[in-house]
Amino acid sequence: MARKSGGGGKNVVKPRGPSDSQVLKTRSLDELIVSHQKSSHMEVISRSHPIFQEIENVVDHDDLIAQSGEKNFVEKEVVQFDFEDIKEEVEFWNSAIVCYVMAANPPIHVMEGFFHRIWKNLKVDKVAMIHKGVFIVRFSTMENRDKVLSGHFFFDNKPLILKPWVADMDFMKEDLRSVPVWIQLKLNIKYWGEKALFKIVEQIGKPIQRDEATKKQDKIQFARVLVKVSLSEKFIDQAVFVNEYGDKMEVEVKYEWKPVTCEKDNWHEDVGVTESVPKGIEVDPDGFQRALRPIKVRVSQTK
Template sequence: MLAGASSPVVNGAPGPVSVNGNGQRSGGQRSWVNLFRGGKVREDAGSLPFFVPAVVNGRRVAFCPPEELEEEKDKWDAALIGYVFGPRPLFTAMQRFVKEKSGHVGGGEVFGLESGIFVFDFQGSDLSRQILDEGPWTLGIRPLILRPWSPEISLTKKEESELPLWVRLYGLNLHYWGERSLGQIASVLGRPICVDRRTSQRERLSFARLCVSIKASDGLPTTILLTQLYGSLVEQSVHYDWTPPLCSVCKVFGHIDNACPVAAINNTEGSGESQPEAMQVEDGWK
């Protein structure tokens, strides 16, 4: 045994140890309580009260006070929850977005969560509604999904059944550039949202660029049919600024067929292997 090391207790419990007013044990050693008193954690953290947990159906339940939940909810009523579909962007890119949209009214804050979700605090419900109304937003070529925060919403990313996507129609003939004709073309793909400025002003005739909300169940067609002036049909190519991963099995954007968990379960069931029962959880994104 090393010199100076404490001897182990072999038989019975150690006797009581007295501690003086300076936190010193008898024999000149400091107590463990005193060693941690005033440490970093204690300095930075706030104190928490203890409540005896209730037990419901054999499980402990935290009954959070409704009045406090309501008070905290009011602090975030103007917040938006969002994420960029696909790989997580740099936090600085989200900070630039907030500065551009709220700098004229004093700015806002953005918080990044581990799940890839961003919380945007614009500190005013009018500005939040304006930002939502001016959408859809993209970061680069990928959709920025924004929704109002609510207590029911889940702070985790989800796979979407519908996404706003920018579409390019290369070589679109000149007589199709009217507002109603472009609306008809966009409606073949999904729900029309808008055209870009250069398309609206006819400043660039090499392609028309439309934003369309497209359902995963409708797929991402690469060609569509248009009627000609006298009733015949012509095929028009369709290009996407960004093509999200699409699963034709469960009809969502976010993964491809080969990585589909539903297809994997179906294949396993077909092979006779047993699978644990899955629980479907509503995540609050609508």
């Protein structure tokens, strides 16, 4: 009989490691992990889907609203006023005027003192600045307001532009076509009467009034007349007339204040065209040149 090999024979050592069945089990576990990750990712997507679906539904709803013309907001009611709502304020300011100095922007404290001084007998109730250079002055009565509007007033020889306050007025300085200006004429005193004097100054502008010194002949150096001059025409330097003997006469016209003239385009500007002004002529920041030394005169007004 053949003899079974004993322990003395060479043993075959099998390598350690997982068996085939164990390898299969390990691979199955890896696949399970990968499968689990995929299923989790799909679950996140599936859970997010309703959000995207909701957004799509909203977009679709807005499209339907836009197509149907339906408003997707509640429109608030527009506030509307009637005259009764503003009646009290309108009645309060009806006795006021709006005014400004041509080609100047004096501060409020200066103008407040000026108004109280020149209208001290007319019961100035309130002075306020609407915006730079434009003021509103309220009087206690409509009668006093009308007295002021009937006159002509000047600040530093510059015309004070006056307008009655109205509820819907524009408070900006307007583009003026003409302004009142004091002029001086060295004339024989026989021409100082209103009829003769106004005839002479009509070639300069529309005569408004003589000053008190000229009326009463208190000063005979020159006749002083207030004339409304057009800003679109050249300011003449000589007035010409034929006297009662048929002789041609010329008299120099001196403007107490006048706008700077643009010689190139023959127009006047109240904000400072300085390049055409001859050397030695003083021009203020507002574009006016001093024609004469300032003189003290009474406040004038037409009644």
